[in-house]
Amino acid sequence: MDKLIVMKKAIQIPNAPAPVGPYSQAILAGGMLFISGQIPLNPSTGELELDTIEEATHRVMKNIEALLEAAGLTIENIVKTSIFLKDLNDFQAMNTVYASYFTGIPPARETVQVVRLPLDVSIEISCIALANG
Numbered sequence: 001m002d003k004l005i006v007m008k009k010a011i012q013i014p015n016a017p018a019p020v021g022p023y024s025q026a027i028l029a030g031g032m033l034f035i036s037g038q039i040p041l042n043p044s045t046g047e048l049e050l051d052t053i054e055e056a057t058h059r060v061m062k063n064i065e066a067l068l069e070a071a072g073l074t075i076e077n078i079v080k081t082s083i084f085l086k087d088l089n090d091f092q093a094m095n096t097v098y099a100s101y102f103t104g105i106p107p108a109r110e111t112v113q114v115v116r117l118p119l120d121v122s123i124e125i126s127c128i129a130l131a132n133g
Contacts, residue, residue: 013070014043026067028131033071037084037126038063039118053090053122057097060125065101068129075101077129081109084124088113094123 008029019025019036026035040049040056041063049059061075068074085094091111099106107127117124 011067011070013066026071028071031130031132033068033073033077033129033131035064035067035127035129037082037118037124038067039121039124041119041121048119048121050122053085053093054097056121056123057094060123061098061101064125064127071129071131073129073131076104077131078102078107078127079130081107081125081127083109083111084114084117085111086114086117086120086122090122 008027010024011026011028011033012024023036026033028034038060040059041047042049042059043063043066049055064078065075068077083094083098085091088111094111
């Protein structure tokens with residue numbers, strides 16, 4: 001049996017939060033970009049932006065946009081997102097901000113409430129984007 005060789009490239013950039021564990025900010029493989037869960041950490045200041053769920057959602061989306069840009073992509077390349085909220089009561093406010101980033105066809109997604117997130121943040125979003133096609 002032949003081994004399948006998967007070529008993958010780590011996308012690490014200074015204008016998105018550095019990983020806080022053994023993972024990459026994003027991986028480009030097989031024509032797709034897999035972006036690790038982003039939290040509302042401002043990479044310039046190292047501070048969390050948690051005053052409101054709206055502020056936190058904007059920061060997460062800006063971090064995602066920075067990673068997409070580093071791979072030569074835009075928000076429109078996203079085909080799937082996973083949203084993790086500490087409190088599902090924040091859904092409507094988060095959703096309003098989230099929707100403002102997608103002017104074309106929005107990606108598939110799920111949104112779930114979780115007990116706890118890294119650094120006790122209120123939101124984390126990961127996504128998958130098509131890098132070609």
